[in-house]
Amino acid sequence: MNTETEIILSHIENYTTTGVIHDALIPYFDQHGKWIGAPGIRSCAKSSRHLDRIKSSYLSASRRTSRDRAGTILRTSFVWRGSKSVHLTHSGIQGSLIVEGNANIHAAGLRHVYGSLISSTDKRVYLPNLRTVGGHFEFMHTFGLHVPRLHHVGGRAKMLGLLPPSLATIGKSLGVYWCFEAESDRLQNVGGSLVLTNAVIIHFPELVAIGGSFLLTFKTHVIHALKLESIGGDFLSKSAHEIRTPALRSVGGNMDTTSAKRYYHPRIKVSGEWTTFPGDVEDWTHRDAARRAMKQKPFWL
Numbered sequence: 001m002n003t004e005t006e007i008i009l010s011h012i013e014n015y016t017t018t019g020v021i022h023d024a025l026i027p028y029f030d031q032h033g034k035w036i037g038a039p040g041i042r043s044c045a046k047s048s049r050h051l052d053r054i055k056s057s058y059l060s061a062s063r064r065t066s067r068d069r070a071g072t073i074l075r076t077s078f079v080w081r082g083s084k085s086v087h088l089t090h091s092g093i094q095g096s097l098i099v100e101g102n103a104n105i106h107a108a109g110l111r112h113v114y115g116s117l118i119s120s121t122d123k124r125v126y127l128p129n130l131r132t133v134g135g136h137f138e139f140m141h142t143f144g145l146h147v148p149r150l151h152h153v154g155g156r157a158k159m160l161g162l163l164p165p166s167l168a169t170i171g172k173s174l175g176v177y178w179c180f181e182a183e184s185d186r187l188q189n190v191g192g193s194l195v196l197t198n199a200v201i202i203h204f205p206e207l208v209a210i211g212g213s214f215l216l217t218f219k220t221h222v223i224h225a226l227k228l229e230s231i232g233g234d235f236l237s238k239s240a241h242e243i244r245t246p247a248l249r250s251v252g253g254n255m256d257t258t259s260a261k262r263y264y265h266p267r268i269k270v271s272g273e274w275t276t277f278p279g280d281v282e283d284w285t286h287r288d289a290a291r292r293a294m295k296q297k298p299f300w301l
Contacts, residue, residue: 005040012041013050021059027095027115029076033059036077068092071109096135116155140177156192163187173212193233196220204228213253216240234272 011022021029028038035055059076066073070091077095080086086099088107096115099105104123107130116135119125124144136155139145143161150164156172163176163184173192176182182199185206193212196202202216204225213233216223223243234253237243243260254272257263264280 005038008038009041009050012038012054015057016050016053021054021057021063025054026059026063026075027077029059029064029095030079031064031074031076033061033064033076035059036079065090070111077115136172143178151186168206238275 008024008028011025015021015025025038028036030036035057041051064074064076066075068091072090073092073094074088074090075094078088078090078093078097080099080101080103082101083103085104085106088097088105088110090107091109092112092114093110094114097113097117097119099119099121102121102123105119105121105125105127107127109129110127111129112132112134113130114134116137117133118136118138120141121139122141125139125142125146127147128149130147130150132152132154133150134154137150137153137157137159139159141160145159145161145164147164149166151166151168153167153169154171156174157167157170158173158175158177160177161179163179163182165184166186167184168186169189169191171191173195174190175193175195176199177195177197179196179199181201181203182196183201183203187204188206189209189211190207191211193215194210195213195215197217198219199216200219200221202220202223202225205227207225207228209230209232210228211232214231214235214237216237216239218239220237220240221242223237223240223245225245225248227247228245229247230250230252231248232252235251235255235257237260238256238258240257241259241261243257243263248268251268251270251272251274255268255270255274258275258277261277262280262283264274264276264284266284268274
């Protein structure tokens, strides 16, 4: 149990004795004042009595919202189930935004979600001013995702189609499915694995680090990541015949560049096994020997 979970659990236990809901627990209620649960909190012999009490509690309406210069802040989470369209006027949500069902989502003024933003909808999602999501960001059923200003996701991010154009940092993994052309001039850091399916061309000119693995499907032909320095896990790009990663120095797992002729270079330190284009290592060795020979003075001079 991590420190944050321990703190939340202590506030839940205090509620049993005091009857006061601590401010730190407000994001784990929904917009109607009902308890929806906190991540990492599970029933056990020690906590079951306290959890039963908090589950039956009610958060008053006066504590569910606040205001700042940008507008109204929803201090709780917002949970929606069904196909009726969701229209939000809040500028921020301190909890999570969870939409279960096929509903259009419209929140033109929403700037920040401090928890997670997760939906199973296959309809249009219109969030033109969303900047940051503190937790997970998951839209795995819609190609109608409009988040042009989103630049940071603190947890994992999973989506269909194109990458959001302003997305720069992801705290955990990033998965983009059916993307065909994976291009971003802003993406800089992925804390976990980067998974791209069906991407034929990959172009990330500002990407510096991938904390986990870099996983691609057999359809990928071109990879350009000129500033990429490190990959924490595997780098599997078996089908790519053109790979340009001149700054890459370390791969923490296995590496497969079977189709990329003359890509091998010993400056890239691979912790696992590197499967190169056939004869690539010998070819580099011969070319390096020729370069060294050309720099030496002839014996008769």
